[in-house]
Structures are given as C-alpha cells and as structure tokens.
Amino acid sequence: MANTTSKKILNIAVIAGDGIGKEVTPEAQAALVKAAGDEVEFKFTDYDLGAERYLRDGTLLTDEDLASIGEKDAILLGAVGDPRVKSGILERGLLIKLRFAFDQAINLRPSKLYPGVKSPLADPGEIDFAVVREGTEGLYSGMGGYIRRGTDQAVATETSMNTAFGVERAVRYAFDLARKRGGKKHVTMVNKTNVLVYAGGLWLDIMDKVAAEYPDVTWDYLHADACTIFLVTNPSRFDVIVTDNLFGDILTDEAGAVVGGIGYSASANINVTNEHPSMFEPIHGSAPDIAGKGIANPSAAILSAAMLLRHFGYDAAAGRIESAVEADAKENSSRKRSTHEVGTDILARL
Ligand code: IPM
Ligand code: MG
Numbered sequence: 318m319a320n321t322t323s324k325k326i327l328n329i330a331v332i333a334g335d336g337i338g339k340e341v342t343p344e345a346q347a348a349l350v351k352a353a354g355d356e357v358e359f360k361f362t363d364y365d366l367g368a369e370r371y372l373r374d375g376t377l378l379t380d381e382d383l384a385s386i387g388e389k390d391a392i393l394l395g396a397v398g399d400p401r402v403k404s405g406i407l408e409r410g411l412l413i414k415l416r417f418a419f420d421q422a423i424n425l426r427p428s429k430l431y432p433g434v435k436s437p438l439a440d441p442g443e444i445d446f447a448v449v450r451e452g453t454e455g456l457y458s459g460m461g462g463y464i465r466r467g468t469d470q471a472v473a474t475e476t477s478m479n480t481a482f483g484v485e486r487a488v489r490y491a492f493d494l495a496r497k498r499g500g501k502k503h504v505t506m507v508n509k510t511n512v513l514v515y516a517g518g519l520w521l522d523i524m525d526k527v528a529a530e531y532p533d534v535t536w537d538y539l540h541a542d543a544c545t546i547f548l549v550t551n552p553s554r555f556d557v558i559v560t561d562n563l564f565g566d567i568l569t570d571e572a573g574a575v576v577g578g579i580g581y582s583a584s585a586n587i588n589v590t591n592e593h594p595s596m597f598e599p600i601h602g603s604a605p606d607i608a609g610k611g612i613a614n615p616s617a618a619i620l621s622a623a624m625l626l627r628h629f630g631y632d633a634a635a636g637r638i639e640s641a642v643e644a645d646a647k648e649n650s651s652r653k654r655s656t657h658e659v660g661t662d663i664l665a666r667l
Pocket of ligand 1: 408409412413566600
C-alpha cells in the first residue's frame with residue numbers, strides 16, 4: 318500500500334458536456350486513477366454544463382460556475398455541442414469562455430501516428446509533431462460587430478487581435494517545447510504573411526527575436542495554405558508548429574485526420590502561469606451522430622488525461638498511459654469495440 322498521507326491531492330473539475338463527451342470522460346477519469354492513483358488522490362467534481370442545462374434553464378456558464386471551477390487544479394472536458402442549440406452559443410458561451418476566463422493561452426495539440434493505426438495517407442511515414450495554437454487571441458477574440466442587420470446595408474466585422482505579449486508567449490512556448498521534445502528541434506511558424514501583413518508581420522518579428530535566444534533550435538515559415546499541402550505530402554517534416562488561433566484550429570483537424578482520425582487526438586489548454594486551471598480535452602466534438610450508442614473511441618480523452626498528468630509533472634504515469642494507448646491501438650485499432658471495452662483494454666495495460 319502506498320503511504321496515503323503523502324499523496325498529493327488534485328482537485329479536478331469534470332465537464333463531461335454533451336454527446337459522446339459524457340461517454341468518453343469516465344474512461345479518462347478511470348485512466349487517471351489507475352495510472353497515478355498511488356501518487357495522487359484525485360477529487361473529481363462534476364459540473365452540469367452544456368446543451369442539456371442550456372435547454373433546461375437557459376444558462377451557460379455563470380459567474381458562480383466560473384468561480385467554483387477556478388478554484389480547482391485542472392479541468393477535464395469531454396465535448397460541447399448539440400444540434401438543438403444554435404451554432405456559436407455553446408462554443409462561445411462555454412468552451413471559449415472557459416479558455417479566455419482562465420487565460421489558457423497555449424492550446425497544445427500533439428499528433429502522432431501510432432503503429433497499427435491506419436492513416437488515410439498511402440505512405441504516411443513517421444508522423445510525430447505538436448501544434449502550439451495560440452488560444453486567447455486572433456479571430457477568436459470576439460472583437461467586431463454586426464450592424465444594420467437584416468438590411469441591404471448590413472455590416473459585419475470580425476477582428477483578429479494579435480498582441481506582442483500573446484504572440485511572444487506562444488512562440489516561446491513552441492521553442493521551449495522543441496527543446497524539450499529533443500527530436501528535430503525545429504519550429505515551423507504558420508501564418509499568411511503574404512496577405513495578413515500586419516498580424517503576420519508581428520508574428521514574424523517576434524519569431525526573429527525569440528529564435529535568436531534558441532540557437533540550438535532551427536525554424537522556418539510556411540503560409541497556412543502551403544502547410545495544408547505539406548501535412549498530407551510530407552508530415553514527417555514537422556516537429557513543432559506554432560500558429561494563431563484560427564489557423565491552429567483548422568490545421569489540427571487536418572493533423573488529426575492524417576494520424577488516423579481525431580479518435581487519437583488529445584489537447585491541453587494551458588494557463589502558463591498556473592494562476593488558473595488548465596483544461597484538458599479531446600480534439601473531437603460531441604459527435605451527435607453516434608452519441609448514446611457507447612461506441613465512441615475514448616483514446617483521445619484518455620490521452621488528454623495523460624497530458625493532464627504531464628502538466629503536473631507526473632511524467633512516468635503520463636508515459637504509462639501513452640504506452641498503453643499505443644499498445645492498444647497497435648493490437649486492436651481495427652476491431653469494433655464499445656467505448657467502455659476500449660477503456661477497459663487500455664486500463665488493463667496500465
Ligand atoms: C476546437 C473546436 C473549437 C474551436 C470549437 C468547438 C469552438 O473546433 O477545439 O478545435 O474552434 O476551438
Ligand atoms: Mg477545431
């Protein structure tokens with residue numbers, strides 16, 4: 318028996334959310350406990366947030382919810398989104414609100430092709446890179462307006478906000494990550510500097526400045542459209558990609574597809590100062606088409622749990638989860654199994 322008195326306590330806010338979020342999140346919780354239960358006592362608090370609650374009483378994420386979640390050490394999120402709720406309401410009012418309220422500036426999204434998992438590419442090669450997506454700025458900033466709505470003179474603006482502070486913190490994170498990963502030690506900045514001359518210009522200036530402090534890390538620049546090509550023609554060239562919020566959103570869906578589907582794509586929304594909780598979530602959505610059937614692959618949610626452990630320095634436990642998912646994928650990825658079967662198979666390897 319481990320000495321329980323010396324166990325560190327981690328208070329985790331659990332937002333299973335909508336659709337398959339409710340099905341995959343319990344598997345991620347079980348993986349946390351199984352992988353790190355000797356070292357950590359997990360105290361889970363469930364939050365009833367998402368479409369059901371919104372449809373029931375019209376509330377999304379109240380100040381009380383935010384205050385309560387803000388006291389936790391981390392957030393484990395399943396998925397939000399429901400066809401019964403108008404697009405944008407849950408996304409803006411819940412998911413993006415959480416990312417912004419807790420200043421989760423780094424949206425870290427690794428992509429790895431596990432042996433045994435089928436990539437849609439004929440000759441994928443080795444794929445192992447991470448996207449550092451800026452998480453609190455860009456076109457997600459919410460700056461803009463829609464006036465004269467419903468008239469022929471309607472005007473809508475959506476402004477991309479890029480601050481030197483925000484860009485630098487993403488860029489620094491990317492260079493540090495390239496060092497830490499110890500692989501190619503290469504950062505690729507992705508933007509669209511041939512058109513977005515102001516925002517792209519700021520990003521490039523900051524890349525130049527920060528790169529000078531990392532002589533051991535190489536870097537290059539790609540336009541976002543060219544990057545979509547290389548992600549399918551030569552994904553092995555990438556190590557760390559750093560980009561803004563919207564390009565990062567789009568590229569990480571493509572990256573997920575290239576490594577065999579977003580069933581294996583995890584993500585972390587990191588508050589770099591640890592002043593607020595970071596949030597760990599699979600990249601996939603609530604998948605209303607298969608929700609309730611118990612057939613969603615919980616691997617991405619389980620890998621998100623591993624990212625949570627790594628965030629708190631439990632690297633060995635995180636590595637055990639990653640190895641277990643990798644071994645499970647290698648042996649079983651083509652078999653039809655239920656969500657809970659996959660979770661159980663992965664846990665059995667821990
Ligand atoms: C993601 C999702 C979200 C985003 C949506 C649901 C708001 O696509 O996490 O990638 O755009 O960030
Ligand atoms: Mg997305």
